[in-house]
Amino acid sequence: MxxxxxxxxxxxxxxxxxxxxxxxxxxxxxxxxxxxxxxxxxxxxxxxxxxxxxxxxxxxxxxxxxxxxxxxxxxxxxxxxxxxxxxxxxxxxxxxxxxxxxxxxxxxxxxxxxxxxxxxxxxxxxxxxxxxxxxxxxxxxxxxxxxxxxxxxxxxxxxxxxxxxxxxxxxxxxxxxxxxxxxxxxxxxxxxxxxxxxxxxxxxxxxxxxxxxxxxxxxxxxxxxxxxTDMGTERSKGHGLFSLSGHVERPGQYEAPLGITLRELLEMAGGMRGGKKLKFWTPGGSSTPIFTDEHLDTPLDYESVGAAGSMLGTRALQIFDETTCVVRAVTRWTEFYKHESCGKCTPCREGTFWLTQILKRLEAGKGTDADIQQLLDTCDSIAGRSFCALGDGATSSIVSSVKLFREEYERHVTEGACPFDHAASALFDYSSEPTTEEAHA
CATH class of the missing domain: 3.40.50.11540 (NADH-ubiquinone oxidoreductase 51kDa subunit)
Incomplete structure (x- = not known):
């Protein structure tokens, strides 16, 4: 290790x-x-x-x-x-x-x-x-x-x-x-x-x-x-802070040489929360294409992550287990990008708005198969056409999630609702928290 x-x-x-x-x-x-x-x-x-x-x-x-x-x-x-x-x-x-x-x-x-x-x-x-x-x-x-x-x-x-x-x-x-x-x-x-x-x-x-x-x-x-230069890989030298968050036993900052793998970091972090299975994760924050458990042994350096289809970015490793709805997670990220778009260019300003509308419809089980294709078409109208990289970042998780989990998007359509229990994927248990009345008593 x-x-x-x-x-x-x-x-x-x-x-x-x-x-x-x-x-x-x-x-x-x-x-x-x-x-x-x-x-x-x-x-x-x-x-x-x-x-x-x-x-x-x-x-x-x-x-x-x-x-x-x-x-x-x-x-x-x-x-x-x-x-x-x-x-x-x-x-x-x-x-x-x-x-x-x-x-x-x-x-x-x-x-x-x-x-x-x-x-x-x-x-x-x-x-x-x-x-x-x-x-x-x-x-x-x-x-x-x-x-x-x-x-x-x-x-x-x-x-x-x-x-x-x-x-x-x-x-x-x-x-x-x-x-x-x-x-x-x-x-x-x-x-x-x-x-x-x-x-x-x-x-x-x-x-x-x-x-x-x-x-x-x-x-x-x-x-x-x-x-x-003794640390890291041939083209990605040195050390870096890897930020593990989400469904891990010990989230936090892990400073390691570039080229370490998520499998090694998870071992240091105590593994997945509750022993559950890893479903998907981000190698460099929400603006990078997502990975799955198939990428556990991908060296976390610029070249290896790029060759695998994503970006190392800021080494923000958000970890999601099998209880998480990927449509819900991607929708939340897209809402963030819609809110943070500066509005200077049309593809990003208008595109992130429509992406959010489509995703919300799909997540609620009110979408259609045509919405999934429209989602990808809208991403294609934004990526590479916005004034800065915000537009590209907003589309990364969407395109990669449809590629990796298209059947999950389709389940939202065929079942007419989200098939996941969102309480199960919550990071904290709110069931034992006092009600407003109890808190003021």
Whole structure:
């Protein structure tokens, strides 16, 4: 069985792990001091050589993204950390920032130095006020210790960090919509090109990286390229946080080398809840095509998951057992995408509305066989035709679920109702909860 690789999560179980003193006792901020003694270009090359790929879902090589910035023209350039974690099932960045915000701040400082940035922004989802407060506290401690501000540790490098709380919109996880929101405009995707590396925040060269991507940089600087490349697979290097949720005995964050399998992770997590059979699961959140128990031994790396017909995404492993109605689950996800569509383009704005209508009809047992085909036709009208990837994500679970469980869709039609007991698939038992009257008694 593949061993876990606690790197980002190494001090999560320590007392007051979010405090700077705790982080420093475990070697924190030593990578920043080491990086400040290196040439910026050497840092960029180190991250390129490590093979670190974006941990926000797309998997684009991080060092290559840094290298896309044009030559310095004397004007400002920016680093923006995408902390707008909103994908259903994705829950890795928020625990990371809660348990150890300092590893992110150290990563921000190193990345900023490498790309020549003197003002970095952390764009956080506005609803997570507790994380916002913790980040502000960590940034304040970093300023007081000289890890941020003017002439950091006598290096001559200046860096200011602004923590910005968004208004709460899934679309702001798309990097250009995030930049518009950060500039005070309505969060909607921009037309590309120009790409953020050329004209991003305030029309200046900008690097947008995910929380986990930036937080992975200090360990690479401290331990070296070979240490990082020894983990993972040939083309998917390093470690990552795998978020297990749903019908498992011990849901949570499991940090392991890329290439681990769900079978191995389930064994670590105590197996399926109540010993039931695995029915379907998402390898990278609700916007990725679903898998079944046939994919238990698929290595969880970018290439293997892609070859099997899905995407690794954010490694949000939502696990569903045999008690779950796949039509119901897909309907709930689609309702989310309908609600979160920014409305800028017609395929996504109108298409997600009609997908929801059809799915609700099918789930209630009032649909027809023609509705199943209409569902697929509508998905075909959205995928690849929307302004950003939200439309593609909204169709992924639908198309894959019909492909894998078409007979279940047809049962809803022939039986005139959902054939599943939804109470059996609930994660919690609400039957013992007191009634409103009893609670107020």
């Amino acid at each position: 593949t061993e876990l690789a606690p790197v980002l999560s190494a001090i999560w179980d320590q007392d007051k792990s979010w405090k700077r003193d705790t982080y420093v006792k475990s070697g924190g901020y030593s990578a920043l001091k080491k990086a400040l003694g290196m040439e910026p270009n050497d840092l960029v090359q180190m991250v390129k050589d490590s093979g670190l790929r974006g941990r926000g879902g797309a998997g684009f090589p991080t060092g290559m993204k840094w290298g896309f910035l044009p030559p310095d023209d004397g004007g400002p350039r920016y680093l923006v950390v995408n902390a707008d974690e909103s994908e259903p099932g994705t829950c890795k960045d928020i625990p990371l920032m809660m348990a150890n915000p300092n590893v992110l701040i150290e990563g921000v400082a190193i990345t900023s130095y490498a790309i020549g940035c003197n003002h970095a922004f952390i764009y956080l989802r506005g609803e997570v006020v507790h994380v916002y407060r913790r980040l502000l506290q960590a940034v304040r401690e970093a300023y007081e210790a000289g890890d941020l501000g003017k002439n950091i540790h006598g290096s001559g490098f200046d860096l200011d960090v602004t923590v910005h709380a968004g208004a709460g919109a899934y679309i702001c996880g798309e990097e250009t919509a995030l930049l518009d929101s950060l500039e005070g405009r309505r969060g909607q995707p921009r037309l590309k090109p120009p790409f953020p590396a050329v004209a991003g925040l305030y029309a200046r060269p900008t690097v947008v990286n995910n929380v986990e991507s930036v937080a992975s940089v200090p360990a690479i600087v401290n331990n070296g390229v070979d240490w990082f």
